[in-house]
Amino acid sequence: MDTLDAAIAKLRAATDAAQQAAQAAHTYADQIAAAGHAATGGAIDPFVFRLAIFALAVFVGYYVVWSVTPALHTPLMSVTNAISSVIVVGALLSVGVAGVDSGSGFAKLVGFLALILASVNIFGGFLVTERMLAMYKKKG
Template sequence: MSDALDTAVRGAEVFAEKAKAFAEQARTAAETAETWAQEAARAAEADTGNVAGALAHGASGGAVDPFVFQFAIFVLAIFVGYYVVWSVTPALHTPLMSVTNAISSVIVVGALLAVGMSAAGFGATVFGFLALVLASVNIFGGFLVTQRMLAMYKKKQR
């Protein structure tokens, strides 16, 4: 019986030691986080670039041209797409081409909306039609690539 009691007491002592060590680590982490927060606050106060940007935004009346905003999103999407595609290993480019059909179908929906809106203007209609054509080429090309990829795994008939 005393062995079981000694084991239980020893287990409680080990647990207490680990709890103290964990509490010390938590205290150290909290102090580190507080230090980082103070440094970040000092850096934010010293950042004049944000102040200049805020002043320029205020000087323009706080308005951003919708075309500039949408064009910026378009340019960012180009960069993201470029880096996503080129970071894929070459062995996975064919399956990636097959998956882009779903993405291109979303582009087709957006292009149809841009072409169909009469109030959007001539530029939006032209760009919408161009997006529709390019996305359609991508979709049909993706289907052809997928068909050829699947044909590689079929048994040849003699």
């Protein structure tokens, strides 16, 4: 029984330490956000900042994908399928979970569109991967 109490005490101490670390990280993030907002004089809207990051990610993604050699295409498609499967799980949660308030009708519509597009991406990725692997099989 003493070992159980000791284990529970260690768990509580670890939980408290993790909670303090999370609060410290949250405080640091708030300070950094406030410093960034003050450095620009409050002139940059957060939406514009996030839109700029999205636009840069689109350009980086475009150049990364088009510079992939054919030998690396199959592993890249596998990673893309894995990412799309995570999107499918999130979209299913957004669309179909009745026990959770999943937002407005617009959120459900966007979740449904994400579900359809990610499913098409997964299916197409498997088709392309199958064709790429078929190129390496011996004929005859």
